[in-house]
Amino acid sequence: MLDIKYIREHLETVKTRLERRGQGTADALDGLLIPEEERRRCLSESEMLKNKKKKLSAEVGRLKQQGQEATREMEEVKTINATIKELDDKSAACEDQILQTLLGIPNLPDDSIPDGADESANQEVRLWGQKPELSFAPKTHVEIGEKLGLLDFKRAAKIAGSRFAVYKGVGAELLRGLINFMIDVQTRENGYQELYPPFLVNKESMQGTGQLPKFEEELFKMRDDPYYLIPTAEVPVTNFHRDEVLKEESLPICYTAYTPCFRREAGSYGKDTAGLIRQHQFDKVELVKFVRPEQSDTELESLVQNAESILQKLGLHYRVVVLCAGDMGFSAAKTYDLEVWLPSQNTYREISSCSNFTDYQARRAKIRYKKGDSKPEFVHTLNGSGLAAGRLFVAVLENFQQKDGTVRVPEALRPYLHGQEVIGKAH
RNA sequence: GGAGAGGUGGCCGAGCGGUUGAAGGCGCACGCUUGGAAAGCGUGUGUAGGCUAAUCCCCUACCGAGGGUUCGAAUCCCUCCCUCUCCGCCA
Numbered sequence: 001m002l003d004i005k006y007i008r009e010h011l012e013t014v015k016t017r018l019e020r021r022g023q024g025t026a027d028a029l030d031g032l033l034i035p036e037e038e039r040r041r042c043l044s045e046s047e048m049l050k051n052k053k054k055k056l057s058a059e060v061g062r063l064k065q066q067g068q069e070a071t072r073e074m075e076e077v078k079t080i081n082a083t084i085k086e087l088d089d090k091s092a093a094c095e096d097q098i099l100q101t102l103l104g105i106p107n108l109p110d111d112s113i114p115d116g117a118d119e120s121a122n123q124e125v126r127l128w129g130q131k132p133e134l135s136f137a138p139k140t141h142v143e144i145g146e147k148l149g150l151l152d153f154k155r156a157a158k159i160a161g162s163r164f165a166v167y168k169g170v171g172a173e174l175l176r177g178l179i180n181f182m183i184d185v186q187t188r189e190n191g192y193q194e195l196y197p198p199f200l201v202n203k204e205s206m207q208g209t210g211q212l213p214k215f216e217e218e219l220f221k222m223r224d225d226p227y228y229l230i231p232t233a234e235v236p237v238t239n240f241h242r243d244e245v246l247k248e249e250s251l252p253i254c255y256t257a258y259t260p261c262f263r264r265e266a267g268s269y270g271k272d273t274a275g276l277i278r279q280h281q282f283d284k285v286e287l288v289k290f291v292r293p294e295q296s297d298t299e300l301e302s303l304v305q306n307a308e309s310i311l312q313k314l315g316l317h318y319r320v321v322v323l324c325a326g327d328m329g330f331s332a333a334k335t336y337d338l339e340v341w342l343p344s345q346n347t348y349r350e351i352s353s354c355s356n357f358t359d360y361q362a363r364r365a366k367i368r369y370k371k372g373d374s375k376p377e378f379v380h381t382l383n384g385s386g387l388a389a390g391r392l393f394v395a396v397l398e399n400f401q402q403k404d405g406t407v408r409v410p411e412a413l414r415p416y417l418h419g420q421e422v423i424g425k426a427h
Numbered sequence: 428g429g430a431g432a433g434g435u436g437g438c439c440g441a442g443c444g445g446u447u448g449a450a451g452g453c454g455c456a457c458g459c460u461u462g463g464a465a466a467g468c469g470u471g472u473g474u475a476g477g478c479u480a481a482u483c484c485c486c487u488a489c490c491g492a493g494g495g496u497u498c499g500a501a502u503c504c505c506u507c508c509c510u511c512u513c514c515g516c517c518a
Binding site: 043044047048050053054056057059060061062064065068071073074076077078081097111176194245373374375376397 | 446474499
């Protein structure tokens with residue numbers, strides 16, 4: 001959420017910056033200032049009356065204690081109360097209108113990111129490793145996975161529906177191995193503390209990180225209970241500190257969490273229908289940071305590197321791109337995507353998205369820190385995938401596939417598979 | 428799910444219709460004291476909003492949340508949420 005005060009004082013700047021996300025993004029701002037003026041007018045008028053009321057009531061008390069008549073004072077308060085109620089109702093209505101508008105306005109893009117309307121304007125920042133040289137036509141992860149008995153999409157469709165998968169045997173083991181490997185690297189080497197949060201959260205949490213109210217159709221919602229399935233661990237982990245004032249010396253706070261993620265994928269009909277790329281349920285190890293505002297730029301860089309370290313240890317070729325203003329998510333100010341090379345698709349596919357949300361989520365979720373003796377300030381929040389396990393599974397199968405149809409297990413992963421060096425050999 | 432107890436400031440804990448943002452204690456900060464420290468003494472110590480050049484004043488709100496009664500509510504009434512104990516159920 002943007003700061004109404006800042007908008008009031010820097011309207012043109014805010015407009016210009018928002019418009020970078022796309023024409024019309026800033027239109028909502030126009031409906032903001034009039035109710036804001038009205039709200040403040042009603043508020044100060046009401047407060048003046050409340051002050052008068054307080055004094056009169058005290059006077060009534062004093063008079064009654066002395067056994068004197070106070071009817072005139074009591075009548076006057078009654079009259080004042082009616083006006084106060086009117087003013088308070090009006091300012092509450094304005095406030096709600098302002099809040100609803102603000103919740104629908106995205107974060108300001110960072111000045112450092114490129115202009116552009118869609119992913120074609122994203123810029124490659126760096127490239128790591130190189131494409132594997134395969135002496136044969138690469139198979140897709142679906143072909144490999146089904147042939148080696150690692151994946152079963154048919155039965156998944158039977159028990160749940162489309163966009164679900166069953167990992168089985170060594171496939172299940174590989175998935176678990178990848179998850180554990182990622183958590184271990186993030187906790188033991190990159191300094192994150194592990195959290196294992198609820199996968200169902202309330203609407204306050206969804207609003208805190210920006211999924212609600214605008215993106216409800218992308219979420220799975222319980223019918224009989226007020227819960228939503230999390231679309232990413234970002235939600236429970238960022239909201240871990242909702243409505244809190246953190247100690248300055250505790251920052252930066254870095255958490256990592258493994259959770260399954262649930263997404264309706266409404267509006268993506270026909271897109272990535274085959275395989276593990278786009279599922280209603282997938283697994284992810286997430287990285288979340290709470291930092292001092294002046295540190296968030298550098299903390300984003302290190303968070304990206306922490307995510308990259310997984311790909312590097314596995315020896316997977318990838319590139320880092322910075323998203324342009326038009327392609328970036330609603331709450332983010334700056335986003336880097338990690339895209340891993342997929343031989344079967346002959347392209348790079350997103351496997352991680354790392355963002356600096358500046359104070360946007362912090363203001364929604366009221367996450368602050370106390371700076372010395374001065375007033376609490378909003379922290380900056382960041383998060384990124386470290387990484388998406390399903391897509392990493394895809395990348396491992398496809399990049400390490402061998403001519404004989406087996407898959408080589410990258411060395412870093414072998415301890416997680418009981419030392420197994422090749423998948424599919426026995427078959 | 429049933430029965431009961433409870434939610435007050437950083438923490439503990441009073442208050443149970445009137446001048447209480449809230450006694451007292453602990454903690455913390457600063458000062459005095461001291462060779463130094465402890466003890467002791469003194470002062471201060473919440474958040475949000477409005478006003479403002481201002482994190483100074485001043486004003487308003489906040490005692491789990493939301494309503495209500497009243498001239499006046501932390502205190503009375505209603506609804507909801509959360510925590511704890513016991514019972515039931517259960518991985």
